[in-house]
Amino acid sequence: MRRARRRQGRDGVAAIEFAMVSIPFFLMIFSILELGMVFVLDSMLETATMQAGRLVRTGQAEQQKMTAAGFKTQLCNRMVLFKSDCANRATVDVRVIPQFATPDPADPITNGQIDPTKTIFDGGNPGDLILVRVWYVHPLVTPFLNQATSRVGTGKVLLQAATAFRNEPWTKSLS
Secondary structure, three states: HHHHHHHHHOOEEEEEEEEHHHHHHHHHHHHHHHHHHHHHHHHHHHHHHHHHHHHHHHHHHHHHHOOHHHHHHHHHHHOOOHHHHHHHHHHEEEEEOOOOOOOOOOOOOOOOOOHHHHHHHOOOOOEEEEEEEEEEEEEEEHHHHHHHHHOOOOOOEEEEEEEEEEEOOOOOOOO
């Protein structure tokens, strides 16, 4: 009889304990998954930036009379999994720099927002030193990552990729 009463008093305890532990547990699991996705996105952005920068380095961008929008399209085509909204989230800056030791030009971030008017697209001439920078704004879902990352606006992380190189000695088009 006493055993039956003890069991009755404990009915539902496991469900209540699970409810108390499950919310922080699932938030942590989703944060880990989202952080993994951000790392994959960052790796893809780095690779896409280097591959798209190769178009400038080899003179293909000059031969195709590529604009900043065309360069962004080439970059986004290389973003495979994140290609769908890349054009809206990426900002590109391609410019000639005087030497590799020169500090980076100022970022186009003003008041927590990217200002595309502060970016340029100049692939330079054969032999020029070029700096290619790409900023990508990615929305976040989990609150832990919102507080722990560099942000542009609420709930967004700003990823940046850059590559610097000397243009190859390609033939400049005459038109």
